[in-house]
Amino acid sequence: MTAVRPKWQEPPRPVTSFAKAVTVVVVLALVTVPFLVVVSTSLADPRDVVANGGWVIWPERPSLAAYREILNGGIVGRATLVSLAVTIVGTALSLTCTVLLAYALSRPGVYGGKPLMLLVLFTFLFPPGIIPAYLVVKETGLLNAYAALIAPVLVNTFNLVVMRGFFQSLPSELYEAARLDGASEWKMLWRITIPLSRAVLAVIGLFYAVSYWNSWFHALLYLDDPAKWPLQLVLRTYVLAGGQLADPSAGEAGLMSAPQTVQMAVVVLATIPIVLVYPFLQRFFVRGVLAGAIKT
Amino acid sequence: MTQLSRRAVLLGATAAAVSSAVGACGDGSPGSVGNAGAEKVPWPTYVPFAGPPADLPGTAEGVQPGYTVYPQNLVSASKAKPGDGSKVRAVAVTYGTPPTPKEQNKLWQAINDALGIDLELTLIPDADFDAKMATLTAGDDLPDIISIGGGHRLPREQDFVLAKCADLSDFLAGDKVKAYPNLANLPAYAWQGMGRVKGRLYGIPLERPLPGWGMFINRDAFTSVGANDQSWSKDDFATAVKALSKNKQYGMGANKGNQFGIRQFHLGAFGSPNDWKLDGGKFVKAETLPEFKAALGFARDLFAAGAYYPDTMSISTVDMKTYFYNGTLKSMTDGLAAFAPAVTSVKGAYAVDLALPFKGGSAAPTIMAGSGVFGYTVLKKASPERVQMLLRVLDFLAAPFGTKEYELTHFGVEGTHFTRAADGTPKPTELWKAGENVTNFPIGYLAEAPRVLFFSGVDPDSVKRLHKWETLAVPRAVKNPAVGLVSDTSNRNGVAINKALNDGINAIVTGREPMDAWEGVVKKWRESGGDKIAEEFAKEYAG
Amino acid sequence: MVKEVPSTKARRWRRDRILLAFVLPGLLYYLVFQYGAMFGSSLAFLDYVPFLGLKDSRWVGLDNFERLLGDADFWRATLNTVEISLLQLVFFFPAPLALAMLLHSIMHVRIKRFVQSVVYLPHFISWVIVVALFHQMLGATGVLNGLLADGGLHTVQILGNPDAFKPMLVAQVIWKDTGWGTIIFLAALMQVDEQLYEASAIDGAGPWRRFWHVTLPGIRTVVVLLLVLRLGEILSVGFEQILLQRDSVGAKAGEIIDTFVYYRGVQAGDFGYAAAAGLFKGVVGAILVYAANKISHRLGESGVYQ
Structure with missing residues (x-):
């Protein structure tokens, strides 16, 4: 499928086409090769990884040992469940609160709408610092609770503004007609706004889900017990900061473990959900991102 | 075996700071003091446990007793269950893998059962200990038992201990400790290494043997390049580690936290004092002396020659060990406690040994003595009855080698975690090897008996090697005169002040800064509080 | 007329009751976690000792700020922050524009879509993973150095090298978000x-001239807007990205204001002082964003405010 080249445009010169093709391939390689190395290393035989100094481009002798090691009842399995739960619950709560607030703020002339909007927008100017945010979590008694991973980031102001902007762009005639029919605000939200906003809801839901899935700093700050940590923090602590994921004295006799295979297996595990969800939501990106964000 | 003390008994720079941490307590107001002028309670009376005779005897100087065979008749070190069945929350550092949850963990269950408490142990990875303890102590809901060790310090540790922790003097000072016979078996140097707070006892020390660190070597590899550590010069040493650095393997192993092993190994080779030198009542920092600079320059040359692992600055202790085990690194500098796990993990692929220091300068080579403690354990303020109950729990955990309690806290449950060989030696089971062990459930960080050399399931020759090394090295050990002394400046800003030194060392060894940048680093250290720390140590020493 | 105002208000209130119920959870969030935290910035005026709490910590007025202004480490962190921001402005900012032009010029719709799918992906990958990927590729024992060593060439120290730290940060941002x-x-x-293109082409303008005279003016407003907004955020550079890597190069090259706050506050326990640094950044940042x-x-x- 090729778009039609407009008549005014001269046919591309071979050199240009070639250069363009090369650039595209290079760009694609820059993005994909690191993933390839990671997946390969995670699947390689530990001995090959050790012999090659910590990585392989292609697993000559594929082995699932690293995955078995991390999923064998240890912290990685638990952390994956924590991450999934926080992501699902957090996204649901965030999306609900954001839709409700955005809807209310999008209705013209709503009581207290203007000061409320200012209240919201001011946080753009002055986001809370690390230390004060920590203090609030401490004072609200959320330290060490999973709620500390959700409550302090429940509504993202940017997402709220985007959503409100989108809701405002819906034709007001629809609402007026509905009101004449005696529909309540609840009904209008449910019957008019939401069905017309699927793209923006999908994208903002994705934004929330990705940020919950990828978050680790809040867990580091608010959860003392590593047994409660989500996957990304486990990844950060046991891969980047070099804690121990698997006991080196364990494992088969004579098999020298290569930490890199295990580490890369965790990286793969933490990436998989993103890659799985991504294709389904991709078609909404452009519409969702541009809606209301910046009107040119 | 327990894989205690990763950074082992504290790095040079932090040793004084940590070991004196409890001691360095003031009331939090400006101008607070340590122990100078305060009325001091006596140290707990030392009542040694009459244990099984060692076949490799220890010495008063600090060589640990070694056992190549396991004692035949174990005694019981406690009469009744120490606990009252209540829930006890504790927090400690870990270098292991997170343990399986209590519900599935038979080791945890067995220890809980023997202690008679419901222990909830929160284990914080070494890498996050500073951040986590800072926030944990900020919370209102403190655990009952807090273990502070491994080179870490809490912010305002002195304020914290005084404000929130139980004063143990009335239970432990002098002869009172005899009510807890296993705590009475902790040697005086451990208590002194921990120190007092405003003259009073607030903690239980976690004892460590005198030689704090060593350079672990792959003996086979070093022999293969003709190196002999019985009498080697710095050139012999350099030639050997350079020869071992090829094909993505490296002669020198270190990690991002131990400054290329300089403080732990090279310093002794160049005849430097251990962290501080006591010079006629004045304290002089090792870093300000020419010996230190010589050791620094030596490490820098080795790094430039490619003898160090190139990614040293981004690998953790755990990574370093793993690379040592799998043959990527031919040596590493680490705490002595890393010996047994190393022997086990290497699985006989090569002989793990410790190297004697080479002769770096004109002075006779030495080794750096540890502070005698890994850290210490404090208790949250509570009723005297509860404090006594917790002390009984800690007393149980400190039961010495040769007791049934020691067996449980070090080898687990017979039939589950170990089986007994014909000679009585506990042999680890698959469950233990797969991770249900005291590396991953490091109960010993709450309290532990004085350490002896006995490694279950390990080639007895390796015990002999380590004992032989200790016999040769311990007489050369140099102590840190600042251990147990107090400096308010060090307590408030010691971490930041010493970090500048470490940053300087890292920059110079890796070649990012020229050698002559060192003077500037030292100058900055002096100005940012180093000189003040030295003065405060001198005052405390005199008072 | 005057009389009607309260009744209108009352009517609006009645009409909007349900909307106000909609607002409640979100409002509560903003009051507690955003405005509560703003209130919590008062920590900056205390010698806050965590285990003593807000009540018992000593009020020190502007002491923390005085210390801050005289603290060379803080200024170095500020300078690093601005440097990294400017580097990003120069090297990262044009990158998406260039890639967009390339994508725009691809006629084949399927290829274009495919390339888009691939290049959007890194945006969704966490910083932890991005840093792990970079380490695996460019680390001292990573792919690049492994290949160089195999080829008998000199290896290069990229990660853990303070001189390369800032360019490397920018490279990571380029990889992730272009x-x-x-x-x-x-x-x-x-x-x-x-x-406009057609007219220009008929006038005999080649591709370059068309770019210069049609494309650029056409997208100018977007570019300028984004640029101004970015300038407003000059004090904010990826906190998580840098926190993950600062230790490998040390504070001199790697400290930014946000990590300064984290290390001084959370790690060293000097909460009041760290909060002061955070507040300083917050106020200056607010002024810049507002101005932008x-x-x-x-x-x-x-702008983003309407």
Whole structure:
């Protein structure tokens, strides 16, 4: 499928086409090769990884040992469940609160709408610092609770503004007609706004889900017990900061473990959900991102 | 075996700071003091446990007793269950893998059962200990038992201990400790290494043997390049580690936290004092002396020659060990406690040994003595009855080698975690090897008996090697005169002040800064509080 | 007339009751976690000792700020922050524009879609993973150095090298967000009037001249707007990204204001002082963002505030 080249445009010169093709391939390689190395290393035989100094481009002798090691009842399995739960619950709560607030703020002339909007927008100017945010979590008694991973980031102001902007762009005639029919605000939200906003809801839901899935700093700050940590923090602590994921004295006799295979297996595990969800939501990106964000 | 003390008994720079941490307590107001002028309670009376005779005897100087065979008749070190069945929350550092949850963990269950408490142990990875303890102590809901060790310090540790922790003097000072016979078996140097707070006892020390660190070597590899550590010069040493650095393997192993092993190994080779030198009542920092600079320059040359692992600055202790085990690194500098796990993990692929220091300068080579403690354990303020109950729990955990309690806290449950060989030696089971062990459930960080050399399931020759090394090295050990002394400046800003030194060392060894940048680093250290720390140590020493 | 006002208000209130119920959870969030935290910034005026709490910690007035202004480490962190921001402005900012032009010029729709799918992906990958990927590729024992060593060439120290730290940060941002950044530029490119190109081509303008005289003016407003907004955020550079890597190069090269706050506050326990640094950044940042928005309004754009 090729778009039609407009008549005014001269046919591309071979050199240009070639250069363009090369650039595209290079760009694609820059993005994909690191993933390839990671997946390969995670699947390689530990001995090959050790012999090659910590990585392989292609697993000559594929082995699932690293995955078995991390999923064998240890912290990685638990952390994956924590991450999934926080992501699902957090996204649901965030999306609900954001839709409700955005809807209310999008209705013209709503009581207290203007000061409320200012209240919201001011946080753009002055986001809370690390230390004060920590203090609030401490004072609200959320330290060490999973709620500390959700409550302090429940509504993202940017997402709220985007959503409100989108809701405002819906034709007001629809609402007026509905009101004449005696529909309540609840009904209008449910019957008019939401069905017309699927793209923006999908994208903002994705934004929330990705940020919950990828978050680790809040867990580091608010959860003392590593047994409660989500996957990304486990990844950060046991891969980047070099804690121990698997006991080196364990494992088969004579098999020298290569930490890199295990580490890369965790990286793969933490990436998989993103890659799985991504294709389904991709078609909404452009519409969702541009809606209301910046009107040119 | 327990894989205690990763950074082992504290790095040079932090040793004084940590070991004196409890001691360095003031009331939090400006101008607070340590122990100078305060009325001091006596140290707990030392009542040694009459244990099984060692076949490799220890010495008063600090060589640990070694056992190549396991004692035949174990005694019981406690009469009744120490606990009252209540829930006890504790927090400690870990270098292991997170343990399986209590519900599935038979080791945890067995220890809980023997202690008679419901222990909830929160284990914080070494890498996050500073951040986590800072926030944990900020919370209102403190655990009952807090273990502070491994080179870490809490912010305002002195304020914290005084404000929130139980004063143990009335239970432990002098002869009172005899009510807890296993705590009475902790040697005086451990208590002194921990120190007092405003003259009073607030903690239980976690004892460590005198030689704090060593350079672990792959003996086979070093022999293969003709190196002999019985009498080697710095050139012999350099030639050997350079020869071992090829094909993505490296002669020198270190990690991002131990400054290329300089403080732990090279310093002794160049005849430097251990962290501080006591010079006629004045304290002089090792870093300000020419010996230190010589050791620094030596490490820098080795790094430039490619003898160090190139990614040293981004690998953790755990990574370093793993690379040592799998043959990527031919040596590493680490705490002595890393010996047994190393022997086990290497699985006989090569002989793990410790190297004697080479002769770096004109002075006779030495080794750096540890502070005698890994850290210490404090208790949250509570009723005297509860404090006594917790002390009984800690007393149980400190039961010495040769007791049934020691067996449980070090080898687990017979039939589950170990089986007994014909000679009585506990042999680890698959469950233990797969991770249900005291590396991953490091109960010993709450309290532990004085350490002896006995490694279950390990080639007895390796015990002999380590004992032989200790016999040769311990007489050369140099102590840190600042251990147990107090400096308010060090307590408030010691971490930041010493970090500048470490940053300087890292920059110079890796070649990012020229050698002559060192003077500037030292100058900055002096100005940012180093000189003040030295003065405060001198005052405390005199008072 | 005067009488009607309260009744209108009352009616509005009745009408909007349900809407106000909608508002409640969100409002509560903003009051507690955003405004509560703003209130919590008062920590900056205390010698806050965590285990003593807000009540028992000593009020020290502006002491923390005085210390801050005289603290060379803080200024170095500020300088690092600004340097990294400017580097990003120069090297990262144009990258999505260039990629967008490339994508825009691809005629084959399927190829274009495929390339887009691939280049958007890194945006969704966490910083932890991005840093792990970079380490695996460019670390001292990573792929690049492994290949160099196998080829008998000199290895290069990229990670853990303070001199390379800032460029490397920018490279990571480019890798992660260039693709995502193309969305806005692509939309802008689509909106450039087709007829202008045609007219220009008929006048004999080649591709370069058309780019210069049609494309650039057509997307100018978007570019300027984004640029101004970015300038407003000059004190904010990726906190998580840098926190993950600062230790490998030390504070001199790697400290930014946010990590300064983290290390001083959370790690070293000097909460009041760290909060002061955070507040300083917050106030200056607020002024900059506000100014940037004013400027963008001047430039005839709507900014993010409408």
